Amino acid sequence: MDNYNINDFNEKAEILKVLAHxxxxxxxxxxxxxxxxxxxxxxxxxxxxxxxxxxxxQKLRAAGIIKGERNGLEINYSICDKRIYNLIKILFEE
Structure with a gap:
């Protein structure tokens, strides 16, 4: 078995936990x-x-999945982690 960095698994598990709602x-x-x-x-x-x-x-932002950019009185949100696009594509492919 290769040497795995447990921190990588912790980070990915946290992302999945946040998305699991x-x-x-x-x-x-x-x-x-x-x-x-x-x-x-x-x-x-x-x-x-x-x-x-x-x-x-707020939970998505705290997990580093999305970011918010202020535009006047509004905040426009977007995905800031490119891995999330791939994950969503896989989850929702037909």
Whole structure:
């Protein structure tokens, strides 16, 4: 067996844990498809309170999966980890 770096496995497990929630997975899938989006648009698509969406966005941001860029009063979110695009593509391929 090769020498594995347990920190690599911990990092990847944390990413998978954060993505392992239906709402967060839906947000990330939407960002992968659309490129970027703001909370208002997500609110309209997901039909849930903005505060709930914001909590999920914070967890995704803390895990380094997404980033937010301020544009006036809005923050546009996008995926900042290229591995996530590949993962979403694999998960949702038909």
């Amino acid at each position: 239906p709402v967060r997975l839906c947000i990330v899938k939407g960002l992968a498809d659309k490129g970027q989006c703001n909370v208002s648009h997500m609110h309209n698509c997901l039909n849930m309170p903005q505060s709930t969406i914001s909590q999920h966005l």
